[in-house]
Amino acid sequence: xxxxxxxxxxxxxxxxxxxxxxxxxxxxxxxxxxxxxxxxxxxxxxxxxxxxxxxxxxxxxxxxxxxxxxxxxxxxxxxxxxxxxxxxxxxxxxxxxxxxxxxxxxxxxxxxxxxxxxxxxxxxxxxxxxxxxxxxxxxxxxxxxxxxxxxxxxxxxxxxxxxxxxxxxxxxxxxxxxxxxxxxxxxxxxxxxxxxxxxxxxxxxxxxxxxxxxxxxxxxxxxxxxxxxxxxxxxxxxxxxxxxxxxxxxxxxxxxxxxxxxxxxxxxxxxxxxxxxxxxxxxxxxxxxxxxxxxxxxxxx
Numbered sequence: 001x002x003x004x005x006x007x008x009x010x011x012x013x014x015x016x017x018x019x020x021x022x023x024x025x026x027x028x029x030x031x032x033x034x035x036x037x038x039x040x041x042x043x044x045x046x047x048x049x050x051x052x053x054x055x056x057x058x059x060x061x062x063x064x065x066x067x068x069x070x071x072x073x074x075x076x077x078x079x080x081x082x083x084x085x086x087x088x089x090x091x092x093x094x095x096x097x098x099x100x101x102x103x104x105x106x107x108x109x110x111x112x113x114x115x116x117x118x119x120x121x122x123x124x125x126x127x128x129x130x131x132x133x134x135x136x137x138x139x140x141x142x143x144x145x146x147x148x149x150x151x152x153x154x155x156x157x158x159x160x161x162x163x164x165x166x167x168x169x170x171x172x173x174x175x176x177x178x179x180x181x182x183x184x185x186x187x188x189x190x191x192x193x194x195x196x197x198x199x200x201x202x203x204x205x206x207x208x209x210x211x212x213x214x215x216x217x218x219x220x221x222x223x224x225x226x227x228x229x230x231x232x233x234x235x236x237x238x239x240x241x242x243x244x245x246x247x248x249x250x251x252x253x254x255x256x257x258x259x260x261x262x263x264x265x266x267x268x269x270x271x272x273x274x275x276x277x278x279x280x281x282x283x284x285x286x287x288x289x290x291x292x293x294x295x296x297x298x299x300x301x
Contacts, residue, residue, distance in 0.1 A: 022272030
């Protein structure tokens, strides 16, 4: 499946901003299951400096600085991505017992496993706490295959938590999400990551987009899509398996990957510092437009 993605972010400031420095994690990354065409980012006012780089996790990051006084900042991404049905893991993929995975993460000297240990540690948005282990344990009885256990945890979060876009902000403690059983995709991804790390497993945060399908008979609404988030767990010696607790699935052709890191703080769509500005308002619109691949017609034999 091919997608044309448009992501527009608009800030209005109550007073003039004299100078701002910003970083944008809006450029999709290449993966074995994803091909990216050249992207176009339009920034108004026009930045004095704009440079693309790779961050520690291999994500594409755009740095830009605006030195003209402004009360409005608009950043628009336009890109085309092809998502293949070729992710390394599926719902029926075999895996080792979860305890064995944890043991290898602690003891195996393989460089790839050593690198994955970073994702066992706590991070700014995902602090370790016994309550997360307690919530995870029913899905992780002794000897259960790792992917089977994570799929069960994924299913429980989906069934036991209510999607509520008005309940949390980026500042809401994860413990409150667990106790109140409410949140959004970012919260559910963080919760799953916290549960896995509490068991000594490596888990990372994935940001991206999800194609939304309108109800039957209703048209797609331009700009009505949204950013999405899910998680990935490391299977030692094999790779990263992705799970989407918001939708109780393993991501496939409808999931477009932007970036990954320890948590949301590593891959926030747009961050920065500024001089001036006063209070501000924010508008975000996302459109994920699908284009089915043409099927070639062969002759009859």
